[in-house]
Amino acid sequence: MIPFHFGSSEAPLFGVHHAPARGARDQGVVIVPPMGQEALRAHRALRQLGIALARERYHALVFDLGCTGDSAGDFEDASLAGWVNDVRTAADELRDRTGLARISFVGLRLGAVHAWRASVGRRDVDKIVLWEPIVHGGAYLADLARRHDDFLRAEMPDKSHAPARDEALGFPISASLRAELMSLDLTKEPKPAARSLVALHARQGEDERRLDAALPELAARTRSLVLEPERDWNSEEAVNSSLVPAAAIATIVGLLGER
Amino acid sequence: MREKVLLVGEAPALVGILTEPEGELDPSRPVLIVLNSGLVPRVGPYRATVKLTRRAARAGFVAVRFDLSGVGDSDARRDHASFEERWIADTRAVMDHLEKARGATRFVLMGLCSGADNSFQTASRDARVAGVVLIDGYAYKTPGYHARYYAKRLRDPQTVLRFAQRAAKKLAGRVLPSRGGAEPDEASGSEPGEAAEPGAGAQYVREFPPREEAARELRTMLARGAKLCVVHSGGMEIYYNHASQFRDAFRDVDFGDALSVHYFEDADHTFTELRQQRALHEAIAAWLVQSFPRARPTPRG
Numbered sequence: 001m002i003p004f005h006f007g008s009s010e011a012p013l014f015g016v017h018h019a020p021a022r023g024a025r026d027q028g029v030v031i032v033p034p035m036g037q038e039a040l041r042a043h044r045a046l047r048q049l050g051i052a053l054a055r056e057r058y059h060a061l062v063f064d065l066g067c068t069g070d071s072a073g074d075f076e077d078a079s080l081a082g083w084v085n086d087v088r089t090a091a092d093e094l095r096d097r098t099g100l101a102r103i104s105f106v107g108l109r110l111g112a113v114h115a116w117r118a119s120v121g122r123r124d125v126d127k128i129v130l131w132e133p134i135v136h137g138g139a140y141l142a143d144l145a146r147r148h149d150d151f152l153r154a155e156m157p158d159k160s161h162a163p164a165r166d167e168a169l170g171f172p173i174s175a176s177l178r179a180e181l182m183s184l185d186l187t188k189e190p191k192p193a194a195r196s197l198v199a200l201h202a203r204q205g206e207d208e209r210r211l212d213a214a215l216p217e218l219a220a221r222t223r224s225l226v227l228e229p230e231r232d233w234n235s236e237e238a239v240n241s242s243l244v245p246a247a248a249i250a251t252i253v254g255l256l257g258e259r
Numbered sequence: 260m261r262e263k264v265l266l267v268g269e270a271p272a273l274v275g276i277l278t279e280p281e282g283e284l285d286p287s288r289p290v291l292i293v294l295n296s297g298l299v300p301r302v303g304p305y306r307a308t309v310k311l312t313r314r315a316a317r318a319g320f321v322a323v324r325f326d327l328s329g330v331g332d333s334d335a336r337r338d339h340a341s342f343e344e345r346w347i348a349d350t351r352a353v354m355d356h357l358e359k360a361r362g363a364t365r366f367v368l369m370g371l372c373s374g375a376d377n378s379f380q381t382a383s384r385d386a387r388v389a390g391v392v393l394i395d396g397y398a399y400k401t402p403g404y405h406a407r408y409y410a411k412r413l414r415d416p417q418t419v420l421r422f423a424q425r426a427a428k429k430l431a432g433r434v435l436p437s438r439g440g441a442e443p444d445e446a447s448g449s450e451p452g453e454a455a456e457p458g459a460g461a462q463y464v465r466e467f468p469p470r471e472e473a474a475r476e477l478r479t480m481l482a483r484g485a486k487l488c489v490v491h492s493g494g495m496e497i498y499y500n501h502a503s504q505f506r507d508a509f510r511d512v513d514f515g516d517a518l519s520v521h522y523f524e525d526a527d528h529t530f531t532e533l534r535q536q537r538a539l540h541e542a543i544a545a546w547l548v549q550s551f552p553r554a555r556p557t558p559r560g
Contacts, residue, residue, distance in 0.1 A: 001334075
């Protein structure tokens with residue numbers, strides 16, 4: 001495990017390179033985190049995914065998007081466009097460090113959107129795993145607002161709280177980030193440039209069904225799976241727990257190994 | 260401001276980030292070290308630790324955030340030490356590293372919840388700790404706490420009604436388990452619902468030391484000139500409900516001018532709302548600068 005900074009010296013990104021002990025496979029994996037509090041909740045799961053991939057002889061890079069985690073910048077200045085560039089930078093970094101010609105992306109929640117977009121125009125992407133992808137930005141914002149209000153009501157039932165609009169679960173949502181999210185509909189995005197595209201859903205709602213219906217047109221090989229119910233990584237309890245969604249991690253490692 | 264990866268110890272190393280101010284460093288100022296809150300990675304709840312360490316660096320302090328063993332990016336250690344012993348040892352290992360590598364001799368430890376407890380315990384054992392910032396750390400109920408607790412509930416007709424219903428059921432011989440409105444069990448110093456699992460099969464349960472022991476340790480810190488910034492949130496009303504409670508609980512400790520107390524009544528335990536985060540960070544940054552001012556330049560000639 002090699003923690004390091006990379007990218008521009010003015011706004012470096014932080015990442016952890018999980019390298020195989022021996023006999024690396026011929027492709028690396030860039031793991032793209034979700035946004036805000038979801039990134040904190042997922043930290044341990046993504047680290048365990050990186051470790052599991054290194055055990056299976058992949059070079060894996062788990063990193064913090066700009067304005068998040070240990071990377072440079074303030075969350076107030078974050079943008080979807082900036083995050084997509086960060087994924088491209090991370091992919092180039094992993095290739096430079098390892099000399100590998102091909103990479104795959106695993107993107108969790110909003111990270112799946114960045115991975116999809118970052119692949120466009122590239123010729124080195126083998127697979128993209130969309131792990132519980134955000135399909136519709138407006139629905140995602142509404143869900144964040146509900147979670148934020150529910151959390152504060154549960155934590156401080158005696159206090160009144162203004163409805164959240166400019167913040168969600170401890171993180172600011174700038175007007176420009178909100179606008180970018182509101183216009184996000186994954187089913188209307190330009191085709192991702194990958195040989196294989198896999199969607200992993202935690203549930204099968206309307207947005208998930210819409211994405212699955214569009215999938216066959218998007219890559220040479222596509223699949224959609226609904227994950228087995230297990231511990232919910234996306235909860236406040238999970239942020240203070242060492243337990244990770246082990247079955248989902250095993251599924252992803254298995255999918256990346258498929259020809 | 261510059262940031263570097265900090266690795267402390269042999270594999271498995273502790274992983275952290277060291278933040279340095281631009282320009283010349285003032286060696287008289289302590290290094291700020293921020294500890295994990297439970298199992299939250301070193302960036303802290305809502306990235307608060309990143310904001311605070313960067314803010315401290317902009318104010319001229321070297322600052323470190325790192326993951327204790329078994330938390331965030333740091334691997335778990337396979338030994339038989341308790342969580343408390345291991346985490347104190349980790350914190351001291353980081354101080355040892357900074358002393359050896361950078362000549363740092365004084366430190367300010369900061370943490371929320373278990374991070375506050377770890378800061379307190381390390382500070383009571385290690386004379387290099389010149390200050391602590393304890394956010395929702397140890398607290399002890401006072402007569403004033405109980406008075407405020409019951410006065411507040413008596414003003415709420417729903418609570419009075421629930422209390423009357425419980426009393427009636429008790430009288431009828433049907434004792435039900437207490438619910439949210441009831442006061443927590445005072446016999447236990449532990450905080451309900453505060454359990455974590457950094458290692459397989461083990462559990463961390465937060466416990467406060469007896470008040471007398473905490474008072475003794477505070478006196479030890481104060482005797483060597485340590486400064487204390489004590490912060491409590493309204494989210495921990497279960498054991499703290501007034502700005503004066505910390506001083507009231509330790510009337511037998513002479514704090515002199517070494518204690519600064521802040522009470523954020525409207526904030527939850529992790530300071531979720533941005534306005535509360537801003538107020539907290541402002542208070543801590545002001546305390547740091549005031550408590551550890553820049554050394555005056557030595558007159559030349």
